[in-house]
Amino acid sequence: MDRMELRLTGSGGQGVILATIILAEAALYSGKNAVQSQSYGPEARGGMCKAEVIISEDEIGFTKVMKPTFLLALTQESLNKFGATVDENCVIMMDDSLVEIETKAKNVIKAPILATAREKVGKAFTANIVAVGAINKALGLASFENLKEAVMGHIPAGTEEINIKALEMGNDLIK
Amino acid sequence: MTRKVLMQGNEAVVEGAIKGGMRFFAGYPITPSTEIAEMAALKLPRVGGRFIQMEDEIASMAAVLGASAVGTKTMTATSGPGFSLKQENLGYGCMTELPCVVVNVQRSGPSTGLPTSPSQGDVMQAKWGTHGDHPVIALSPSSVEETYHLTIRCFNLAEKYRTPVILLMDEIVGHLREGVSIPENEQVDIIERKLKERPDVFHLPYHVCEGEYVPRWHLTGYDVRYNITGLAHGVDGFPTNNNEIAGALVTRLVEKINHGYEDIVTFEEYMLDDADMMVVCYGGTARSVKTAVDMARAQGIKVGMFRAITVWPSPEKELKALSKKIKSVIVAEHNYGQYSLEVQRIIERPVGFVGKVDGTVITPDEVLAKIKEGR
Amino acid sequence: MASKLIDKYMREDHLPHIWCPGCGHGILMRNVAKAIDNLGINQEKVCLVSGIGCAARAAGYMDFQTMHTTHGRAIAFATGVKMARPDLEVIVIAGDGDIAAIGGNHLIHAARRNINITVIVFNNDIYGMTGGQYSPTTPTGDYGTTAPYGNLDRPFDIGLLAAAAGASYSAKGTCYHVPQTIKLIEDGIKHKGFALIDCLGVCPTYYGRKNKKGGAVEMLTRQKENMITAEQAYKLPIHERESKVILGKIAENDFPEFTEEYQKIIDRLVKQNG
Numbered sequence: 001m002d003r004m005e006l007r008l009t010g011s012g013g014q015g016v017i018l019a020t021i022i023l024a025e026a027a028l029y030s031g032k033n034a035v036q037s038q039s040y041g042p043e044a045r046g047g048m049c050k051a052e053v054i055i056s057e058d059e060i061g062f063t064k065v066m067k068p069t070f071l072l073a074l075t076q077e078s079l080n081k082f083g084a085t086v087d088e089n090c091v092i093m094m095d096d097s098l099v100e101i102e103t104k105a106k107n108v109i110k111a112p113i114l115a116t117a118r119e120k121v122g123k124a125f126t127a128n129i130v131a132v133g134a135i136n137k138a139l140g141l142a143s144f145e146n147l148k149e150a151v152m153g154h155i156p157a158g159t160e161e162i163n164i165k166a167l168e169m170g171n172d173l174i175k
Numbered sequence: 176m177t178r179k180v181l182m183q184g185n186e187a188v189v190e191g192a193i194k195g196g197m198r199f200f201a202g203y204p205i206t207p208s209t210e211i212a213e214m215a216a217l218k219l220p221r222v223g224g225r226f227i228q229m230e231d232e233i234a235s236m237a238a239v240l241g242a243s244a245v246g247t248k249t250m251t252a253t254s255g256p257g258f259s260l261k262q263e264n265l266g267y268g269c270m271t272e273l274p275c276v277v278v279n280v281q282r283s284g285p286s287t288g289l290p291t292s293p294s295q296g297d298v299m300q301a302k303w304g305t306h307g308d309h310p311v312i313a314l315s316p317s318s319v320e321e322t323y324h325l326t327i328r329c330f331n332l333a334e335k336y337r338t339p340v341i342l343l344m345d346e347i348v349g350h351l352r353e354g355v356s357i358p359e360n361e362q363v364d365i366i367e368r369k370l371k372e373r374p375d376v377f378h379l380p381y382h383v384c385e386g387e388y389v390p391r392w393h394l395t396g397y398d399v400r401y402n403i404t405g406l407a408h409g410v411d412g413f414p415t416n417n418n419e420i421a422g423a424l425v426t427r428l429v430e431k432i433n434h435g436y437e438d439i440v441t442f443e444e445y446m447l448d449d450a451d452m453m454v455v456c457y458g459g460t461a462r463s464v465k466t467a468v469d470m471a472r473a474q475g476i477k478v479g480m481f482r483a484i485t486v487w488p489s490p491e492k493e494l495k496a497l498s499k500k501i502k503s504v505i506v507a508e509h510n511y512g513q514y515s516l517e518v519q520r521i522i523e524r525p526v527g528f529v530g531k532v533d534g535t536v537i538t539p540d541e542v543l544a545k546i547k548e549g550r
Numbered sequence: 551m552a553s554k555l556i557d558k559y560m561r562e563d564h565l566p567h568i569w570c571p572g573c574g575h576g577i578l579m580r581n582v583a584k585a586i587d588n589l590g591i592n593q594e595k596v597c598l599v600s601g602i603g604c605a606a607r608a609a610g611y612m613d614f615q616t617m618h619t620t621h622g623r624a625i626a627f628a629t630g631v632k633m634a635r636p637d638l639e640v641i642v643i644a645g646d647g648d649i650a651a652i653g654g655n656h657l658i659h660a661a662r663r664n665i666n667i668t669v670i671v672f673n674n675d676i677y678g679m680t681g682g683q684y685s686p687t688t689p690t691g692d693y694g695t696t697a698p699y700g701n702l703d704r705p706f707d708i709g710l711l712a713a714a715a716g717a718s719y720s721a722k723g724t725c726y727h728v729p730q731t732i733k734l735i736e737d738g739i740k741h742k743g744f745a746l747i748d749c750l751g752v753c754p755t756y757y758g759r760k761n762k763k764g765g766a767v768e769m770l771t772r773q774k775e776n777m778i779t780a781e782q783a784y785k786l787p788i789h790e791r792e793s794k795v796i797l798g799k800i801a802e803n804d805f806p807e808f809t810e811e812y813q814k815i816i817d818r819l820v821k822q823n824g
Contacts, residue, residue, distance in 0.1 A: 021352060025181040028354045034181070036352035061466030062539050063351055063459070199634050220816045221823055225633045230659035234626035237619065237656075241630025244617055245597070245638065249630070267620050400594060402561075402610055404618035413564055413610060414618075 003056040004139065005065040008131070009082050010074030012049045015128030018154060019072075020051040022132050025150035026142035027055045035063050048078055055141060070139060071105075072131060073098065074113065093131075093138065109138060111173045117166060126166035129155075133170020144171065179354030184319045184344065185210035187355055188252065188278055189218055191326030196248040196365055197276070198224035201238035203231055203257060206290040207346045208280035211252035232260035236277070240264060243273040244403065246368070246394055248330055252278035255288060258297055258304070265339055266305030267405045269428060272381070272390060274333035274368065276326070278342040280349040281509075283534045292534030293346035295458055295509040299516075301341050302487050308425050310432040312439055313341040313487040317461040319353035325484070331366035332439060336431055337389050343486055345509065347459025347536060368392040380412040381424075388431035432488060440485045442493055446472060447479035452503040452549060455494070455518050455526070457483040460507050460537060467542035478546050486514070491521050498522035503549050505529060507542055559583035559593070561613050568607055570678075572766030574725035574752030578672050579608045581728060581749070582643065585735035597638045599628040601653060603679050605645035605672035605751075614641075622652030625660045628667050636809040639739065640666070646673040650686040650706050657708075657746075661717035664743045665808040670735060671708055674751030682756030689792055693760045705792070709748035710784075713801040718743035720801040722780055724750040726773035727797055734799065743807045750795055 006023065008016040017038045024034035038051040052065045068086055073079035073094045080101055083092055088104045096110040111134050117127035129151060136147050148167060155163045182190065188211050192200075200219055202212035216226045229235040232253055239249040253261060258279045268275055281297045283289035297304075301313045312332050316322040326342060333340040371391040376382040378399040381390045390410075393399060406414035407421035415421065432439065443461075446468055447453060456464045461482045471478045481497060483490050498504060498521070505527035506515035515528050529545045531537050556562065560583070569575045586596060596614040600606035602621035609616040615638070619627045624642045632640045642649075649657055649671050660667060676694060677683040684694030684701045687708065691700045713720040719741040723731030731749060738745035752758070752769045763769055773795045780798035783791050 021181065024352060028179050028181055034354065036181070037350060060353075061462050061469065063347060063462050064536055064538075066538065066540075199630065201630060201633075220812070221819045223816055223820055225812055225816070227629065227633055229626065229629070230655050233623060234629070234656055234659075237623040237626035238630030238633065240619075241599070241617070241627035241632075242634035243630075244627075245631050245635045247634040249634075263620055264623065398594065400613055400615050402616040402618065404610065405620060406618065 003054060003058070003060070004070065004141075005068050006053045006055070006070040006072070006135070006139075007050065007065050007068040007082060008052070008072040009048070009050045009078035010072075011078070012047050014049065014074050015125070016049055016072070016074065017051040019128040019132050020053040022147070022150045022154060023135065023141060024053045024055070025153065026136065026147040029146035029149060030142040032057055033060050035060050037063060048075070048081070050078070050082070070135070072135060074127065074131070091138065093135065109174070113170070113173070116169050116173065120169055121162060121166045123162055126163060129163050129166035130170035130173070133167040134173045137171045137174040179356050181352055182319055182323075182355045183210060183352045184316075184322050184348040184350060185280065186214050187319045187323040188326050188342065188344070189214035190355075190357070191323040192250050192276065192330065193218060193222055193224070194363055195327035195330035197250050197330065198222070199239065199242040199247045199249045200224070200226045200251065201229050201235040201242070201249070202251050203229055203235050203253070205232070205254045205257045207282055207349050208252045208254045208278060211278060211280070215250070232257040233264060236261040236264035239275045240268050240271070240273045243268075243275045244271070246392070248274070248334070250276040250278065252280065254280045254282045254290075255284045255294075255297060256286070258300065262305040266307060266309055268339040269305065269309040270405050271403045272337040272428070273339070274337050275339045276329045276333055276342060277339055278344060280344045280346060282346055283532070289534040291346065293459060293509055293536055294532070294534070295345055295460065296513070296532070298343065298457075298486060298508065298510065299513045301343050308429060310336070310338050310428050311341065311487045312336065312338060312432060312485070313343045314484060315343040315458040315486045316348055316484075317458055317482060319348065319351055320355045322348060323355050323357075327363060327365075331364065334366050334368045335389070336435060336439075337368070337392075338432070343458065345459045347462065370394070379410045381408065381410045383410070383427070388427060388434050436488060436492070440488060440490050440493075442484050442490045443480070443482040445480040445482070447481065447497065447501070450477050450479035450501055452476070452478040452505070452546065453481050453497060453501045454478065454505045454507055454542060454546065455481045455483070455514075456507045457486050457514065460509055463537045463539050464507050464542055466539035467546060470539055470543050471546050476546060489517050489521065494518060494521045498524075503527065505545055505549055507537060507545075509537060555580060555583050555587060559587065559613050561611055564611055567611055569604060570755040572752065572754040573604070574674065574766070574770075575605055575608065575672050577725045577728065578670070578731075578749050578751060579611065581723070581732045581735055582608070582641070582670055583612065584732045585739060588732070588736055589739060591639050591739070595638055597628075597631050597635075597640050598643065599624045599631060599640065600643045601648040603645035603648045603677070604674075605643055606648060608643045608672070622648055623656065624648065625653060625656040625667065625669065629660060629665055632665055632667055632809060633812075636666070636813070640668070641739065642667060642669040644669065644671055645678070646671060646675060646687040646708065647677045647685040650708050650711065654686070657712065658715035661712045661715035661744050661746070663808045664716065664718050664805045666743055667745075668738045668741070669744075669746045670738070671746065671748045672751045673708060673748055674753035674757060676753050676757040678753050678756055682760055688757075695760070709746065709796075709800050712746040712748070716805075717746050717801060718803045718805040719745035719799075721747045721799045722750070722796045723747055724773045724777070724795055724797060725752050726770045727777065730797055737799075741802070743805055
C-alpha cells in the first residue's frame with residue numbers, strides 16, 4: 001500500500017481532529033502504520049480547522065502531508081482553501097451542501113454528511129463519525145470492526161448507540 | 176505481540192515516566208508541552224504519585240528538586256520561555272547532584288516566538304543554559320514510541336549519574352500521534368539510586384566510593400542528618416571557600432558524565448555503510464531526513480543519515496570516525512545553525528547546513544535539494 | 551560550656567556563624583531550636599529548607615535534614631519535599647528579601663494552597679549579605695546603599711501579606727520577646743497548614759548604621775518599648791503602625807491542608823483501581 005495522506009478540514013467544533021484520531025487508530029488496529037497531527041492554536045477552538053493522518057504499510061518518515069491523496073471538506077471556506085491546491089490524484093470528499101469549486105482532482109465525492117448527522121442520525125454533533133464511516137468505506141483503510149472499536153474508545157458513555165448508527169450511516173453513504 | 180496504542184508524543188512522555196518510576200511531577204502550563212502536565216495530573220494519583228501545578232516555572236523546577244532530595248523520582252515539563260526560567264534551579268540540580276527529568280518541548284523563539292510551531296532552537300541552551308561549568312545529559316526522540324522509551328531512559332540515567340537529564344523534544348514529535356507498543360514490566364530495566372553501604376560515610380552526602388564517580392545516596396529521615404547546598408561544597412555537603420575542593424568538585428561533576436560516555440551516548444545510523452555523504456540530525460527533523468535519504472537513494476545518490484539520540488554529550492567518537500570515511504557532511508536542524516557548530520568542531524571541517532526558523536517544518540524536498548547541491 | 555540546645559541542635563563544627571556582632575539572627579535561630587525541642591519532634595524528621603541571604607545560612611548551622619537552595623525559592627523547594635514526604639516536618643527559614651521580594655510569588659501561593667510548611671522569617675529590613683540594600687520591608691524614607699536619598703517604596707507587612715494571601719496561621723515575633731516568639735513558632739509548627747512567623751530582627755551593621763538607629767542594644771530596646779499586640783496593631787491605620795513593633799497572632803484558622811486533601815484523591819483512586 002502506498003503512503004496515503006489524508007487531510008480533514010472543517011470548522012472548529014466539527015470534530016475533524018477526533019475523526020483523524022479514530023482513523024489513525026483503526027488503521028493501527030488493522031496492522032498498518034499511522035501518524036496523526038493537527039493544527040494548534042485559536043483555530044482549534046472555532047474558525048477553520050485542519051487535521052491530518054498518514055497511513056502506510058511501511059514505516060512513516062516525514063510526518064506531515066506533502067501531497068494529500070484525500071481531502072475532506074465540511075465547510076465552504078475549507079473547500080475553497082484546500083481544494084484549490086490538490087493535484088489530480090487526490091480524492092475530494094465534500095459535504096453536498098457546499099458549492100463545487102474548480103479543482104484538478106478527478107474524483108470528487110459529494111456526500112450528505114452534515115444532513116445525515118442532523119436529520120437521519122438526529123444529532124448534528126455526529127457529523128464527524130458519519131464522515132469517518134464514509135471515508136473508511138471510500139478508501140478501505142480498516143475493517144468495519146476495527147473502526148467501530150476505535151470509535152467506541154473515544155465517545156462519552158451513553159452515546160454508543162447513536163455513534164454506531166452514525167458510523168453505519170456514513171459507511172452506507174458510499175456505494 | 177501486544178497491539179500498538181495510538182498516543183501523542185506528550186502523552187508518551189507521561190506513560191514512559193510512570194513506567195520509569197516517576198512519582199512526583201510539578202509543572203506550569205505552557206504550549207506546546209501542556210499535555211504533559213495534564214496527563215501527569217490525571218495519571219499520577221492513580222499510582223499513588225503526586226502532581227502539583229506550581230505558581231510558575233521556577234517554582235516547578237524547585238519543587239521537583241525538593242522532592243528528589245528526599246528520594247523521589249521526579250519530572251517537570253516545559254517549553255522555550257519556561258526552559259529559560261528553569262535554568263538557575265537546573266544548575267542547582269547539577270551542583271547538588273539531584274536526579275530529575277526536565278522535558279523541553281521546543282518551540283520557535285526567541286522570546287514568546289511562535290508558541291505552536293516546531294523548533295530546535297534550544298539545543299545549545301540545553302548544554303549551556305545554566306551558568307557555570309556543569310554536566311549535561313540530553314536525549315532527543317524522533318518518534319512517539321521512542322519518546323516513551325527515552326523517557327524511561329532519562330529516569331535511569333538521572334538516577335545512575337545523579338544529575339538532571341533533559342528530554343529535548345520538539346513540537347513535531349510532542350504533538351504527533353503514533354502507535355506505541357507498551358512493553359510488559361519485566362521487559363523494562365529500571366535503575367534505582369545506588370545506596371550507601373558503609374555506615375561510616377552515611378553522614379557524608381558527597382562521599383564517592385573508590386573507583387566510582389557518582390556519590391551514593393542515603394535515605395532522608397533515617398539515622399543521619401546532612402546538608403546540601405548550591406555553594407561549592409566538600410564531601411560533607413557544607414559550603415567551602417577552599418579552591419582545591421571547589422575545583423575538584425566541578426571536575427568530578429563534568430568527569431562523571433564524560434566517564435559514562437559509552438553508556439550514555441546512543442545514536443542511529445541509516446544507510447551509512449556505503450555512503451559518501453551523510454546528513455546529521457536529531458529529534459523530529461530525522462523524519463524529514465530519513466524520507467529525503469530514501470528519495471535520494473531512489474535516485475542513486477549514496478547518502479545516509481546519522482541521528483544523535485543522545486544529543487549531549489554529543490556522539491563525538493562516532494561522528495569523528497564516520498567523518499574519516501564520509502567526505503560530505505550536512506547538518507539538518509530547526510534553527511539558524513547550532514548543532515552544526517558542534518559537528519563542525521568534532522569533524523574539524525565545514526559542514527553543509529539545512530535549517531529553518533520560520534516555524535514551518537523542514538521538508539524532505541528541502542533536505543534532498545541540499546543533498547544534491549552537496550554532491 | 552555550650553548549652554544543651556547547642557549540643558543537640560547546632561552543628562558545632564560549622565560554628566561560629568558568619569553573622570555580624572549584634573545580629574539578631576542568632577537569637578531567632580535559637581528560638582527555632584527551642585520551639586522544636588519543646589515540641590519533642592524527632593530531629594531526623596525535620597527538613598529545614600532555606601534560600602539565599604544571611605538568614606538562609608541558618609540551615610547550615612542547625613542539625614536537621616537541611617537544604618540550602620537558591621535565592622527566593624526555599625518555599626518552592628520545600629513544597630516538593632512536603633509533597634514527596636508528607637511525614638516530614640518541613641520548615642523554611644528566610645530573610646525579608648528572600649521571602650518577600652524574589653520569593654514573594656512563592657510565599658503568597660503556598661499560603662493560598664495551605665500546604666503544611668512553617669516559614670520563619672528573620673526580618674531585619676535590609677539585604678545584609680550583599681551589604682545593606684533596601685528590602686521590601688525597609689520603611690519608606692529609610693536609607694540603604696541603593697536608597698542613598700531615602701527609600702521611595704512602601705514596605706510590606708509580611709505577616710499581614712501572608713494572612714491576606716490565605717495563610718491559615720500568621721504571627722509576628724521579635725528578637726527581644728524571646729519566650730513569646732518561641733511560643734508563636736511552636737504554635738506555627740504544630741499548626742496543620744501553612745504557617746508563617748514574621749520575626750523582627752536586628753541588623754546593627756547595615757540597617758542600624760545607615761539609619762542612625764544605634765547598636766544592637768538600642769535596637770532591641772526599641773523593640774521592647776514600641777511593642778503593641780497584633781490585635782491592637784490591626785486597628786491602627788498603616789502609617790501609625792509603622793513605628794510600632796507588633797507581637798502576636800494575626801491569623802489562626804482551620805482550613806483544609808493541601809497534602810491531606812491530595813492524599814484523599816490518591817486513596818479514592820487507588821481503591822477504585824483495586
